[in-house]
Amino acid sequence: MATCLICLGMAGSGKTTFVQRVNAYLHSRQTPPYIVNLDPAVHEVPFPANIDIRDTVKYKEVMKQYGLGPNGGIVTSLNLFATRFDQAIKFIEKKQHDYKYVLFDTPGQIEVFTWSASGSIITDSLASTCPTVIVYVMDTSRCVSPITFMSNMLYACSILYKSRLPFVLVMNKIDIVSHDFAIEWMTDFESFQQAVDEEGSYMANLTSSMNLVLDEFYNNLKTVGVSAVTGEGLDEFFTAVDSAREEYLT
Numbered sequence: 001m002a003t004c005l006i007c008l009g010m011a012g013s014g015k016t017t018f019v020q021r022v023n024a025y026l027h028s029r030q031t032p033p034y035i036v037n038l039d040p041a042v043h044e045v046p047f048p049a050n051i052d053i054r055d056t057v058k059y060k061e062v063m064k065q066y067g068l069g070p071n072g073g074i075v076t077s078l079n080l081f082a083t084r085f086d087q088a089i090k091f092i093e094k095k096q097h098d099y100k101y102v103l104f105d106t107p108g109q110i111e112v113f114t115w116s117a118s119g120s121i122i123t124d125s126l127a128s129t130c131p132t133v134i135v136y137v138m139d140t141s142r143c144v145s146p147i148t149f150m151s152n153m154l155y156a157c158s159i160l161y162k163s164r165l166p167f168v169l170v171m172n173k174i175d176i177v178s179h180d181f182a183i184e185w186m187t188d189f190e191s192f193q194q195a196v197d198e199e200g201s202y203m204a205n206l207t208s209s210m211n212l213v214l215d216e217f218y219n220n221l222k223t224v225g226v227s228a229v230t231g232e233g234l235d236e237f238f239t240a241v242d243s244a245r246e247e248y249l250t
């Protein structure tokens, strides 16, 4: 059975570049993935999508027809697509023995997927069909401040608890900055505390308390550093995915 990988992340974290890199990596290993694009507003996708939301829903037409702005247009397009997602599931089910991985690229604005009814419908339908793993892509270079890091981690944590699916945290863009500092913050409370103190923010107390709360979350997290541009870290990523698949199955 194929493993479904749902790629989520804040705008600009590198989801699309990551999917493109994973696609190239899997092709080079003679196991091309099945790819689904769930972003109705993307102008061009740099990979061949087997299922593309844009073939079913025309985002600009939806905006015009319902008198919506850009975000309302994306949410409504995804809702319209979700009503037909059973058909997409049928395609995936048919193909699941031919492919090892099914990759999903999601809309740029993360909340459109994570906090919408359609996002839940899509995630739940997939999770009840085949092993499904959430891949949370984060921009490591934007997380060098402990406060931003903490906000990103809280978001990741909320998605984990909401989806209740195996979860891989991808620290992307390690060609710009190594993710070692983040791993240290996650494993050494003192080191994070020191970074918070150095920043001297009025949020220091709250951030430190949050870090204690997140300790349990960090302990069970599969974290990998990756560069979607250079391809560094993809071997480790697939080791984490295989272990997440095991977690799903057991």
Ligand SMILES: Nc1nc2c(ncn2[C@@H]2O[C@H](COP(=O)(O)OP(=O)(O)OP(=O)(O)O)[C@@H](O)[C@H]2O)c(=O)[nH]1
Pocket (backbone or CB within 6 Å): 009, 010, 011, 012, 013, 014, 015, 016, 017, 018, 106, 107, 108, 109, 172, 173, 174, 175, 176, 226, 227, 228, 229, 230
């Ligand atoms: N240096 C570097 N840049 C990256 C990496 N991954 C993505 N980028 C750049 O980050 C920017 C955003 O990448 P996208 O792949 O469009 O990000 P996204 O999350 O899909 O963006 P939206 O869907 O528009 O929110 C682009 O300029 C990419 O070239 C990486 O690993 N290293």
